[in-house]
Amino acid sequence: MDTVANRLANETSPYLLQHKDNPVDWYPWGEEALRRARREDKPILLSVGYSSCHWCHVMERESFEDEETARIMNEHFVNIKVDREERPDIDSIYMSALQAMTRGGGWPMTVFLTPEGVPFYAGTYFPPEPRGGMPSFKQVLLTLADAYRNRREEVLRSAESVREFLRASTTAEMPRGRLREELLDGAAEALMRQLDRRFGGFGGAPKFPQPMSLEVLLRHHRRTGDREALAGVELTLRSMARGGIYDQLGGGFHRYAVDGRWLVPHFEKMLYDNALLSRLYLEAYQATGDGFYRRIAEETLDYVARDMRGPEGGFYSAEDADSEGEEGKFYVWTPRELREALGSEDASLAAAYWGVTERGNFEGRNVLHVPREPEEVAREVGLSPGELGRRVREIRRRLLEARGRRVRPGRDEKVLAAWNGLMLRSFAFTARVLRREDYLRIACENAAFLLGRLLSPEGRLLRSYRDGRARIAGYLEDYAMVADGLVSLYEATFETRWLREAISLADAMDELFWDESAGAFFDAPAGGEELVTRPRDVYDNATPSGTSVAVDVLLRLALLLGREDYRRRAEAALEGLSGLLEQMPAAFGRLLGALDFHLGRPREVAIVGRPDAPDTRALVDALYSVYLPNRVIAGGPGGEDASLVPLLEGRGMVDGRATAYVCEGYVCKSPTTEPGELLRQLREG
Template sequence: MSHDENRPTNRLAAETSPYLLQHRHNPVDWYPWGEEAFEKARAEGKPVFLSVGYSACHWCHVMERESFEDEAIARLMNEYFVNVKVDREERPDVDQIYMSAVQALSGHGGWPMSVFLTPDARPFWGGTYFPPKDSRGMPGFPRVLTSIHEAWTNRRDSIMASAGELTNQLDSMGRVPESEGELSAELLDNAARQLARAFEPRHGGFGSAPKFPHPMDLRVLLREHARTGDAHALHMVRHTLGKMARGGIYDHLGGGFARYSTDDEWLVPHFEKMLYDNALLASTYVEAYQLTGDPEYARVAREIFDYVLGRMTDPEGGFYSTEDADSEGEEGKYYVWTLDEIREVLGPDRADTFAQAYDVTERGNWEGKTILNLPRPLEEAAASLGRDPGDLRRELDEERAELLEARGRRVPPGKDTKILASWNGLMIAALADGAHALADDRYLDAAEKAAGFILDRMRAEDGRLLHSFKDGRARFNAYLDDYANLADGLTRLYEATGRPRWIEAAMRMAEVMIGQFSDAEGGGFYYTSADHEALIARTKDAYDNATPSGNAMAATALARLAGLIGLSELDHHARRAVQSVRLVLEKAPTAAGQSLIALDFLLGEVREIAVVGGEDDAERVDVLRRIRSRFLPHAVVAPTPASEEDREEAERMVPLLQDRPTREGRTTIYVCEGFSCREPVLAEGLDEALGGSGSGGS
């Protein structure tokens, strides 16, 4: 949102968050989250108004424009409250606690989140977006402010009592009752059955509008198919991935997925693009490609990665957080087209073919404009046009490139350029897995550069990880998902490169997770570290949200590390983390996809694959690519590094590489399973050693 830079600023002008900086010229006397605000509230006997949002949030921009920029509303806020503004992406710990409060109070949540707190930070009333005047059955924000002030003035004792009760409730939320039941494959089968019940057979996906991609659930189904041969599990994945990739939720010109679809058909997206969605979906499409060999999945994964490398990568290597839904004050304006605009770029004849393929009409399919989508698979479109599918694909590829160039001359959406360790960890993992599967070294280079950036620029003097980087400053103690996601990304980066730096850093992340976040009594992991700022509750996130739960990612990372380096303590903590949410896996498996992925790995017979490079490094890389062309959800890969100076260190850190000579000076593969190893093989014996051949192996 643009502001007159000559207007006075509030305290948010000293922040780095783009979301907070968007509010620096508001007439509201905003404070960032911190002791200064609560000291003022206690001294003046005022409640705190806490507003939480993020930069790509459309309705956050609307509420700012309608209410926080309004002088009269700002006067009420400043007179009656101490006002605190929080970026949920910088302070997910604060967001997590108070979102639980809003959901308990109102039955729903979302952003912008609006919560009223006592001066000691206990919530007593809250909601989400409020209009500036009473409308559509919602009270106007001035009415809300006045009513809360009157209640605080006249019924404070009652408010304090209810705030205390709610705080006690929050402290117990997220603590899943212990379950002593066995961690068995029946939990995985039950999850597949529950997902089948939630599956929407016409357009794919789960549930109804608004429809979210659910990448963790799709990856659970891929593993169910690989483990049991369940054909319907694979059908659900294939149907969903195909429909999503042809829908308007996908950017057919620039690559990448929007946040979610507002309808059942994947046509009309909420146009914001998030790094984490694209990381998780890229991983899903890569795995689907490994399992099926379908080149369409490889194409989508490549286009996601190319979008991230082209638009979401900082020159120093880290990955940016989000692109807004809005440009020039309008949601989706950057992405939609009219038929006349298409004709102006492509000319009338080519435009006609493109329009028939991509659903472009005079009327449009959304507010008089067209969101590009492929209602039919390309082969069907080619048949209806009387065209050869290959020729049509090449023609459409050229036309999409021309339209992308033309779109690039438009005013782009705003971009949140802060770099978050947790979301970067997800993208590092996706790129590391995708690089060999898609045979593109650019993706591996990008993953290594991002990992190096985080390790070099996003750690405190004591070596501990920091959560967020913006404008040359790394800030905020890292949370569980920062450590867990990065540990997983670094582990997968080691598996792709063999470089000891990455496995060593992953082990350091694991040490901090266990030392600072683990729950020695109940098992599993808290969201904040033992030495974190004291909040009104210390929570665990047992459930996946838009991103995998930190507890589940900790289990995933530790289990994989244990498979690589053979440290039983890591496996122990991974199993306890999954055991701690066993009741969720049993009763609500559709909310715990990442925990199920971790469970699948823990229950599987882990295959340990050592790749010992010989004299020709190109052969070593080729072997790694052939391994990574397969879907091997229970395999870990330990390659020797390319450089001789790193090899000794790698062998010291990864026992799987010790005493593994090459044969005939060539790249040699050792496959171990169930505490025994087979005879080593050369490249030509790889397929037989792994079972089957090519993509689609399990």
């Protein structure tokens, strides 16, 4: 049907474009579809997914490409397809409804709505034929169409109860407690109880990385000296990096492991996972000095720079799990494929190092992992550890080259503001920790892209960009995460233009998303599109919530700029969630980091000197060599910078040399021009 292809063909989301040739009469979310549902008095079938979702593709092949299923959908429903990554507001609202109705959730998400958009039935994947106690999708469609036509009162009662639940869940008063250090200690204790002491991570299969929870433990170690917390972080980071969840050849992390020991991944790669994990590995390197964590962080960011970066400087969203219709086919190996790529001698070494066997560990093939200590492999093959490392690096290069000739998984090339903000933060931070000027250039180009392509002339941020088109008004997480990335870039460059842009976004965030009567941030702007309820998701899930990042960045800007209004706003949001922090610490990893900053005595570090001068660089290198999560950095030659950043006011160079000033809790230490003395001051207390 040409009209079907034409309607979704106007979208920029690769996920929606994948469905443009379905025989289903799909609409994107919008007034046209809702108006038709009201006019024809038809229920809405809302299908939500994303481009790298394996079961979304399965349901499309089985049902949405099937002519008979499509005929039923088109006859009885107005069908709307949504990319959850483009529209987190819609995803959040209807996922809450799905979880309330079924006590479960996930994607594909299939929700049936009244013409007013109120859900009355919900599920996830439905098979084409009855299976394992599940009805077929066609049975579900016909049953619900009949119910809407012939048992309308029953459907409307169900919808009204869901509407009341959704309204209550976003407007209800949250439990409150006091903001105190015991909240942080209790969170660390709760996470340590959930820690898998054998393989690391939290809980069993399927196992997700949960970088924000690991950061809570790393901060706890920094604050208290608790060695057990650090050991839990290190066990997890090593196990993941040696497992199949980490791409041993190309770098970067897959979404999660289907088992409890990180061996077999779900092979999709998400930008946000790699943004959060690369920074966490760098922080572990700062905390321990162990070069292993540095290597994993670098390989991860090298992967992003190589495979996930567009020509204009934006970062793409995801890579699929599937290629050529098979999950993981791009990544897995047989012994024969190793021999063909390497020759028998190097293939034997590769098999010994990465655990490759004839039997395989994934459907007769092998997910590469490092099951044994490299020293053990070195002894077995008669090499020194250093020589083994050199040989493995060369073999890795050749295998990556050979893999590059395979059919790659699909790539979702939409650029999302929020996820780019996360990655900007990681590149800017890593550039300074590792003295990688190429990373700093990538960060600056990304920031320029975001501000040039996703910022409207009125200073409003747009969420999604692809093929020259930016669209969809930004959400709280977009403003907060881009502002957060820009603050990190200012701290890495001392260029005040990045700080000014961060301030502009923070002010817009306050105007658009803060609700004074609720004392809370909402995810969508006031006065925006009329939805069943105004979404407000405060939990840190796979990505930190918009609220968590907003609180964190406001606290840092408050300290940098002396902005008491920012501090008050952040503190009010924290207080509003204090009871939930106590009840469910695992759901608030990033917010707990913000609380740690708020309750701690953050260091205020000012470095006065020419940014590109060797003596300034030496002080900056010393500053970034220390794991110091609770700190803000200001820098530059003074002058104009001092009028914007009070930390620089009245401070100059000593004896014509770059000078560092360290303050904490309204008390300042002696200014120093020596990197060694700066390190000593930072490590005190």
